[in-house]
Amino acid sequence: EVQLVESGGGLVKPGGSLRLSCAASGFTFSNAWMSWVRQAPGKGLEWVGRIKSKTDGGTTDYAAPVKGRFTISRDDSKNTLYLQMNSLKTEDTAVYYCTTFRQPAHWGQGTLVTVSS
Amino acid sequence: NFMLTQPHSVSESPGKTVTISCTRSSGSIASNYVQWYQQRPGSSPTTVIYEDNQRPSGVPDRFSGSIDSSSNSASLTISGLKTEDEADYYCQSYDSSNPWVFGGGTKLTVL
Numbered sequence A: 001e002v003q004l005v006e007s008g009g010g011l012v013k014p015g016g017s018l019r020l021s022c023a024a025s026g027f028t029f030s031n032a033w034m035s036w037v038r039q040a041p042g043k044g045l046e047w048v049g050r051i052k053s054k055t056d057g058g059t060t061d062y063a064a065p066v067k068g069r070f071t072i073s074r075d076d077s078k079n080t081l082y083l084q085m086n087s088l089k090t091e092d093t094a095v096y097y098c099t100t101f102r103q104p105a106h107w108g109q110g111t112l113v114t115v116s117s
Numbered sequence B: 001n002f003m004l005t006q007p008h009s010v011s012e013s014p015g016k017t018v019t020i021s022c023t024r025s026s027g028s029i030a031s032n033y034v035q036w037y038q039q040r041p042g043s044s045p046t047t048v049i050y051e052d053n054q055r056p057s058g059v060p061d062r063f064s065g066s067i068d069s070s071s072n073s074a075s076l077t078i079s080g081l082k083t084e085d086e087a088d089y090y091c092q093s094y095d096s097s098n099p100w101v102f103g104g105g106t107k108l109t110v111l
Helices: none
Strands: A003-008 A010-012 A018-025 A036-041 A045-051 A060-062 A070-075 A080-085 A093-102 A111-115 B009-012 B016-026 B035-039 B047-048 B065-066 B073-078 B086-095 B106-110
Touching: A018 A070, A018 A093, A018 A111, A018 B106, A036 A070, A036 A080, A045 A070, A045 A080, A060 B073, A070 B016, A111 B047, B009 B016, B016 B106, B047 B065
Parallel strands: A010 A111, B009 B106
Antiparallel strands: A003 A018, A018 A080, A036 A045, A036 A093, A045 A060, A070 A080, A093 A111, B016 B073, B035 B047, B035 B086, B065 B073, B086 B106
């Protein structure tokens, strides 16, 4: 069974940084392309970014609102996906979900990030 | 960039059939697969349809997906509605420049 478990969310001040983790199991993580998707309170889903598998180049793509501030990385030896978030803004407040990228996508339970002074 | 437009809300009675539309603003709906996600209140999304009309294992065959090139839209149809189907539903597609684009979501109420 595919499992994705996010962690690392919390309260951070504007301009601050936070790193989210996503522990994966139940599939061959090293072969998987992975994504982060976020959902602001009471709003819809917004794609954040994607990382390809190392065998497919390991490259990353980001949505315009987070490009240059957020970085996705992976540690295949730990079956873990990361989202490093810098220069956080109040509009980054959301639940952040880790997902597999290829279909059918599997989703984690999410971790809440609150950016507030 | 293209957009996917969904109705804000739909409602129907238990046992009936409901269809939720998802219209693509530019580019052909048939050029890139469409997925549908269900998000029950307080839960994370789950995939109910992928690649236009494929159901993941465990999703009942009451859920079906289709595309219509004439209206440049995709549809999610749920038959034999149950109260447990009450949820938000999001369509999603992509193109060469935008890996994942979501519709705004449709709130389904099963009265």
